[in-house]
Amino acid sequence: MVLHALKQQLLKSSCAFGSWARLMQTQSSGCVYSSTHDFNPKEVREKLQAFPGGSIDLLKQDCGIAILTINNPSRMNAFSGSMMVQLEEKVSLLENWSDGKGLIVHGAEGTFCSGSDLNAVRAISNPQDGMKMCMFMQNTLTRLLRLPLISVALVEGKALGGGAELTTACDFRIMASDGVIQFVHRHMGLVPGWGGAARLVRIVGSQNALKLLGGAVKVDLEFGLQIGLVDGALEAPQAQDSADTLLEQAECWLSRYTKGPTPVIQAVKRVVLSGRELPLSDALRTEKDVFGTLWGGPANLQALASKSKHN
Ligand SMILES: CCCC(=O)SCCNC(=O)CCNC(=O)[C@H](O)C(C)(C)COP(=O)(O)OP(=O)(O)OC[C@H]1O[C@@H](n2cnc3c(N)ncnc32)[C@H](O)[C@@H]1OP(=O)(O)O
Numbered sequence: 001m002v003l004h005a006l007k008q009q010l011l012k013s014s015c016a017f018g019s020w021a022r023l024m025q026t027q028s029s030g031c032v033y034s035s036t037h038d039f040n041p042k043e044v045r046e047k048l049q050a051f052p053g054g055s056i057d058l059l060k061q062d063c064g065i066a067i068l069t070i071n072n073p074s075r076m077n078a079f080s081g082s083m084m085v086q087l088e089e090k091v092s093l094l095e096n097w098s099d100g101k102g103l104i105v106h107g108a109e110g111t112f113c114s115g116s117d118l119n120a121v122r123a124i125s126n127p128q129d130g131m132k133m134c135m136f137m138q139n140t141l142t143r144l145l146r147l148p149l150i151s152v153a154l155v156e157g158k159a160l161g162g163g164a165e166l167t168t169a170c171d172f173r174i175m176a177s178d179g180v181i182q183f184v185h186r187h188m189g190l191v192p193g194w195g196g197a198a199r200l201v202r203i204v205g206s207q208n209a210l211k212l213l214g215g216a217v218k219v220d221l222e223f224g225l226q227i228g229l230v231d232g233a234l235e236a237p238q239a240q241d242s243a244d245t246l247l248e249q250a251e252c253w254l255s256r257y258t259k260g261p262t263p264v265i266q267a268v269k270r271v272v273l274s275g276r277e278l279p280l281s282d283a284l285r286t287e288k289d290v291f292g293t294l295w296g297g298p299a300n301l302q303a304l305a306s307k308s309k310h311n
Pocket residue numbers: 074075076078114115116117118119121158160161162163184185188190192193194
């Protein structure tokens with residue numbers, strides 16, 4: 001009898017622990033590849049650093065919205081090797097940003113990102129190095145998508161190849177009137193390798209994904225809105241300081257989802273993420289755990305005390 005009770009207790013706590021561990025695994029460390037997949041991040045970082053140029057810049061603002069800038073304008077913001085390493089570093093900083101609620105990813109000087117730097121691509125065109133770069137970028141972009149922040153890609157100008165893949169690692173995409181997302185991989189004799197195909201299917205469905213990848217179709221604002229790849233339109237830039245104007249518009253667009261206390265916004269992202277990624281039973285358990293962190297908490301008690309109406 002006692003043994004049975006003990007077993008039941010153990011089972012209960014292991015279920016609770018399992019759910020928690022899954023939550024942590026999915027939403028905190030978030031990597032797809034580790035040493036068990038013959039993946040050595042230190043070695044890959046060293047290799048990538050041999051291809052310098054450009055930078056990835058991060059601005060964490062007091063309002064809880066951060067701005068991540070892909071900055072390599074002389075190459076249409078293509079990703080050099082060192083930028084891949086810097087992106088991983090910036091994602092690590094964002095994972096530890098306890099006050100963060102939102103993130104805008106954009107490119108410097110009027111264009112989003114033209115994918116991998118073709119000079120680096122040529123130098124590492126052997127399959128082994130390509131696979132390592134692919135695993136490194138999949139890990140980083142998966143961690144980007146799993147941040148406890150609501151993220152949006154601001155697409156101004158072109159998002160090509162890996163740049164198109166990067167947009168799918170954000171929760172939302174908003175586009176300026178000149179914006180184009182194009183998975184040009186087929187033209188390069190490739191398929192996406194940074195996780196862009198898997199994410200694209202989840203965003204637009206397999207039929208549309210097949211069309212976009214198979215046809216290397218240019219997705220402009222109108223088509224993007226129609227198929228659900230794009231979530232919002234930004235107004236045409238008016239003056240030279242248009243970059244600021246578009247960023248301001250993007251902040252305004254995002255702020256409707258980031259208003260309110262940080263723990264609540266981060267919890268919203270966590271329950272949606274687990275619903276998107278976990279089997280239903282696991283997602284339900286995770287939702288219960290996250291709910292438990294808010295129930296009776298300051299924001300909840302304040303709302304109850306203020307007898308708020310929702311009309
Ligand atoms: C798994 C990842 C797969 C990948 O991402 S593979 C890479 C896919 N991306 C591409 O193939 C983009 C190739 N580039 C282009 O199509 C055009 O340059 C692009 C972006 C439409 C812009 O065209 P334009 O406006 O006419 O400007 P442009 O061609 O004169 O470019 C200006 C300078 O930027 C350079 N650039 C653009 N994209 C680059 C890239 N990905 N890697 C390295 N350099 C790149 C381009 O070479 C040019 O440099 P330069 O002025 O000639 O020194």
